[in-house]
Amino acid sequence: xxxxxKTTGPTPPxxxxxxxxxxxxxxxxxxxxxxMFGVRGTGDTSGYGGLVAPVVFPGAASRPFGGYFDEVxxxxxxxxxxxxxxxxxxxxxxxxxxxxxxEVFARALRDDAKLxxxxxxxxxxxxxxxxVDAELHAVYHFLSMTYNRRVRVEVxxxxxxxxxxxxxxxxxxxxxxxxxxxxxxxxxxDGHPALTRILMPDDWPGHPQRKDYPLGGIPVEYKGATxxxxxxRRAYN
Amino acid sequence: MSTTDDxxxxxxxxxxxxxxxxxGRDWDELVRGIGDDLAEERVVVNMGPQHPSTHGVLRxxxxxxGETVTEARxxxxxxxxGIEKNMEYRSWVQGTTFCTRMDYLSPFYNEASYVxxxxxxxxxxxxxxxxxxxxRVLLMELNRISSHxxxxxxxxxxxxALTVMTIGFRERELVLDLFELxxxxxxxxxxxxxxxxxxxxxxxxxxxIRGFIxxxxxxxxxxxxxxxxxxxxKGRLEGVGxxxxxxxxxxxxTGPVLRSTGYAWDLRKTQPYCGYEDYEFDVQTWDxxxxxxxxxxxxxxxxxxxxIVQQCADRLAALEGAPVMVADKKIAWPSQxxxxxxxxxxxxxxxxxxxxxxxxxxxHHFKLVTEGFRVPPGQAYVPLESxxxxxxxxxxxxxxxxxxxxxxxxPSFNNLQATSVMSEGGQVxxxxxxxxxxxxxxxxxxx
Numbered sequence: 001x002x003x004x005x006k007t008t009g010p011t012p013p014x015x016x017x018x019x020x021x022x023x024x025x026x027x028x029x030x031x032x033x034x035x036m037f038g039v040r041g042t043g044d045t046s047g048y049g050g051l052v053a054p055v056v057f058p059g060a061a062s063r064p065f066g067g068y069f070d071e072v073x074x075x076x077x078x079x080x081x082x083x084x085x086x087x088x089x090x091x092x093x094x095x096x097x098x099x100x101x102x103e104v105f106a107r108a109l110r111d112d113a114k115l116x117x118x119x120x121x122x123x124x125x126x127x128x129x130x131x132v133d134a135e136l137h138a139v140y141h142f143l144s145m146t147y148n149r150r151v152r153v154e155v156x157x158x159x160x161x162x163x164x165x166x167x168x169x170x171x172x173x174x175x176x177x178x179x180x181x182x183x184x185x186x187x188x189x190d191g192h193p194a195l196t197r198i199l200m201p202d203d204w205p206g207h208p209q210r211k212d213y214p215l216g217g218i219p220v221e222y223k224g225a226t227x228x229x230x231x232x233r234r235a236y237n
Numbered sequence: 238m239s240t241t242d243d244x245x246x247x248x249x250x251x252x253x254x255x256x257x258x259x260x261g262r263d264w265d266e267l268v269r270g271i272g273d274d275l276a277e278e279r280v281v282v283n284m285g286p287q288h289p290s291t292h293g294v295l296r297x298x299x300x301x302x303g304e305t306v307t308e309a310r311x312x313x314x315x316x317x318x319g320i321e322k323n324m325e326y327r328s329w330v331q332g333t334t335f336c337t338r339m340d341y342l343s344p345f346y347n348e349a350s351y352v353x354x355x356x357x358x359x360x361x362x363x364x365x366x367x368x369x370x371x372x373r374v375l376l377m378e379l380n381r382i383s384s385h386x387x388x389x390x391x392x393x394x395x396x397x398a399l400t401v402m403t404i405g406f407r408e409r410e411l412v413l414d415l416f417e418l419x420x421x422x423x424x425x426x427x428x429x430x431x432x433x434x435x436x437x438x439x440x441x442x443x444x445x446i447r448g449f450i451x452x453x454x455x456x457x458x459x460x461x462x463x464x465x466x467x468x469x470x471k472g473r474l475e476g477v478g479x480x481x482x483x484x485x486x487x488x489x490x491t492g493p494v495l496r497s498t499g500y501a502w503d504l505r506k507t508q509p510y511c512g513y514e515d516y517e518f519d520v521q522t523w524d525x526x527x528x529x530x531x532x533x534x535x536x537x538x539x540x541x542x543x544x545i546v547q548q549c550a551d552r553l554a555a556l557e558g559a560p561v562m563v564a565d566k567k568i569a570w571p572s573q574x575x576x577x578x579x580x581x582x583x584x585x586x587x588x589x590x591x592x593x594x595x596x597x598x599x600x601h602h603f604k605l606v607t608e609g610f611r612v613p614p615g616q617a618y619v620p621l622e623s624x625x626x627x628x629x630x631x632x633x634x635x636x637x638x639x640x641x642x643x644x645x646x647x648p649s650f651n652n653l654q655a656t657s658v659m660s661e662g663g664q665v666x667x668x669x670x671x672x673x674x675x676x677x678x679x680x681x682x683x684x
Contacts, residue, residue: 057635124631124646175654199313199314200314208319
C-alpha cells in the first residue's frame, strides 16, 4: 500500500451555519406531561398537579435549510416530489416521508447522481403512544460517502396497521436491522425476505421496546412485598 | 453407527431428523458414521453458541459438504440484555453506566457516542471543555489499542497461534491498568458523562501514559515479527474471508473490514468529532480485502493510536488544572470523586460543602443526582469510528429526565451479516478466521 493513499479520504463537509440550520418556528406536539414528581393514584399534595406541559418536538423547517441540506432536498424533490415534512434540528436534517413513498425515496437516495447515499446505517424504531395514527416510527440514517453527507428519513405507521415497506432490496445491509425493529416494535416490513425475530427467542410474545410492553415486577419473599416494574415506580416526569 | 456408543456424544431422533452431539473427537470418524445411513442428506452443523472459537455466544448454523461450507447463517440474541430498554428508565447520566456494558471491549466508544448525542440535544457541543475532549480522545485511542489487541490475540488463539494470544493479553493488561488508574475501573467505566468526563486525571497519570507509549513501541514490533511474514499465519489468513469494496458497500461494513479493501474511510478524518481534526494521524488501509489485510490494518492502526495518545499526553501536560466538565451547573455532575483510605468515593470537601455549608448546594446536588437534568425534545445521531466500524447512538428525547429512546447502531451487529458471504464455499476452519477478522463482540451485537 503506497503512503500517499493513506490519507485520501473525502474532505470534511463545510460547517453548517447554525443560525440557518436551526429553523423551525412551527412545532410538533405529540404528547403532554401533567403534574410534577410523577405522582399517580393518590391525591397530589405538591400543588403542581394541575400543570400541563405539551411535549413539543421541533417542527417543520422552511427554506433555506442551510449547508448541503438544500442541495439534497432539491435533488430529492426533483425525483420524488416534496416529502411531507422536513425538520432541521441541531445541524441534522430529517425527511418525514409517507410510507407509500419510502421505496421510491430510498431508491432515489441511493441511485441519483446528486445524492449517492451508498449506505443506510440501519433503522431504529421509536414508539410514540400518544402520536395518534402514527404511533410507530421507523427512523433511517443514510450516509453518502461520495459527498460525505448524512440525512435521516423517518416514516410512521399506525399501531392498527403496522406496515412499512422493506428496503432490503435496495439496501441489503438493512436485513438484520429491519428484523431487529420488527422484533422490538412489531413493525412489519413488507417485502423483507425473512422477517423473523432476531434478538428475542422465536416464540417470545410481544415486542419489548414498545412503550406499552408490560415489564413485570419482581416478587420478593418478604411479607408479600413486590418490587414494582420500573414504569410503575414513583419517578420524576 | 459409531457415534451412538459414546454416552457424551450420542445421537437422538427428533422431529427434525437425527441430531448428533459432537464433543471433541475425530471428525472423520463422525462423518464416516453419518455417511453410512444418511449419505444423501445434507449435514447441518450447529457451531456454538458455546464454542471456544466463535467469539462469545455466537451460534453458527453451517450446512456442510465434507469440510466445505455450503451455507452459513448466524444465530444471535444469546446475550440480549435489554440495555436500550433499561436506559429508558434511568436518568440521562445513568444511561452511560448501561451503554458502557454493550460492546465490552470498547466501552469508551459506547459512552462517547451516547454522550455526544445527548450533548447535541442539549446544544452544549461548543461548551465542552478542551481538556474533557482531549481526555475522551486519549481514552478512546487507548481503548482502540486494547480492543485491537484482543482481536489479534483471540484471532491468533483460534488458529492455534497461542503466543499471539498470550502477548496480546499481556499488552492489553497494560492498557487496562491505565484505565484503572484514570477511571478507577478496568471496564464498565461510565467515565465519559454528558458535559465532560467524570473526573480529572490523577497525579502521575501522564508519566504512566508516557511509559506505556515507550513500552508499546518496543512491544508492537513483536506482533509484526511473529505474524507478518509467518508462512503458517499467512497461509491461514490470506485470501480467507474475502469481501471486496462492493460487498462492503452492499452489506454496510465499516471499520477495518472496509479499510482492508483500500478505501480510506475513517470517520475521525471524514467527519471529525471530539476535535480529531487537531491530531496528526494517517488512515491505515490495505488492498487485499481479506483477513490478512484486516490484521495488518489493525496492527498499523495501533501505531496510529499510539501517535494520537502521544499528542493527547502532550496537550494534557499543558492543561493541568483545566476543567473537565461543562461550566453549566444545571448539567454538570455536582460531586467530585476522590480517593480516600477506603477507596474511591465522594470527595470529603464536597460532602462538607453540601452537608455543612450550603443548603442550596444540597438541594442542587439532590435534584441533579436523583431527578437529573432535562433534555430538549428532538433526536440526534452522532456516529464515531469505533475499533469495529461506525458506532452511532440514535438518541430521542421527549423533554424529560430520561432518554425516550436510545438505539445503538453497533458495528458488530451490522458486520456479522457478512458471515455468509465471507465463509460460504470455504472450509469449516476458515469460517473461524473470517469471523475473527470481522471482530464481532456479542455484547454489542445483542445489547
